[in-house]
Amino acid sequence: MASNTGDIIAGFVVLGLFLLAIVLAVAAVKAAANRNRKPQAEGSDLKNRIEALEMRVEKLENE
Secondary structure, three states: OOOOHHHHHHHHHHHHHHHHHHHHHHHHHHHHHHHHOOOOOOHHHHHHHHHHHHHHHHHHHHO
16 A cells, blocks of 8 residues: 555644644643632631531521
8 A cells, every 4th residue: 555745744634633632622621620610718718607607506596
């Protein structure tokens, strides 16, 4: 089976475009995951939330 230089170049171009599509898809998924990630709650923020919940529980117990 004979192949010329044009066939080899076309094969590399098609393979390169396929790999580029895969890389772009992976980058898009990673970007979407980073955008949807919520920031970690800080210690003081978490402490304030716990205290607020404890106050609500006490209020409900008193009713």
